Amino acid sequence: MDIKSAVTQLSSIAQEARLEIFRLLVQAGVEGLPAGSIGEKLNIPPSTLSFHLKELSHAGLIDSRQVSRFIYYTANYAAMNGLLAYLTENCCAGVNECCPDITICNQEKGNEP
Amino acid sequence: MDIKSAVTQLSSIAQEARLEIFRLLVQAGVEGLPAGSIGEKLNIPPSTLSFHLKELSHAGLIDSRQVSRFIYYTANYAAMNGLLAYLTENCCAGVNECCPDITICNQEKGNEP
DNA sequence: GCATTATTTCCATAATTATGGAAATATAGA
DNA sequence: TCTATATTTCCATAATTATGGAAATAATGC
Secondary structure (H helix, E strand, O other): OOHHHHHHHHHHHOOHHHHHHHHHHHHHOOOOEEHHHHHHHHOOOHHHHHHHHHHHHHHOOEEEEEEOOEEEEEEOHHHHHHHHHHHHOOHHHHOOOOOOOOOOOOHHHOOOO | OOHHHHHHHHHHHOOHHHHHHHHHHHHHOOOOEEHHHHHHHHOOOHHHHHHHHHHHHHHOOEEEEEEOOEEEEEEOHHHHHHHHHHHHOOHHHHOOOOOOOOOOOOHHHOOOO
16 A cells, blocks of 8 residues: 555545445445435435545445446445555554554455345 | 544545654654654655644644643544544444454553653 | 436536745743 | 744645536436
């Protein structure tokens, strides 16, 4: 992880609408949600939603896949992990127990029904 | 944690200079660093540094204390924890093991010499 | 091909944020 | 009080980012 990617990822969630979208997707799990549902749940007009989804997507914090006419968006848990790890890297100079290892939202253990 | 605070905190580190400052302080541990040292290490002019430190401070991600003529800045590990927890809250709907508990950088276990 | 639905692009406008020089303020020691 | 050092405030300029309507594009079923 380099600092520019980290800034891009942080910027992408440093905005209320996008943070709501991201958290919604984090909570939605590996199946994700189609764009339309996201806009409906969060009451965001299509053009604005599209703009924000693109920002999150470019940052790499969410992925998308097409299913018929719907585009499903999902949180990229690995990217989230990477970002959190970067923030806490070498915490307290790694000298002691101040900062335990982190392992958060490992997508390998997803909850696909 | 409410979404506005989270956005404020994320915005505060969604900027290269500030992310460098924050990470430097996270790594510096509980003693922290005086403003001057930060500016020197990261090559940031005083006025710019002051602006960025204020942003981080207002967001609550760093604290400061005066020691003689120096102002020491420190990472607020509790705030960092809170932010990371907010991002991963109810991950995958909390249905399974997708997202283990997180405990990162607990300042109670600091490494004061 | 046509109608329908889903999503994105384009665009102008508005709002926010970053930069750093110069001056001001604060602290401490002689 | 005078001087030196540390940090912040002020300010103008520049750059980036957000918003949403309207139009365009894409995908599906009939």
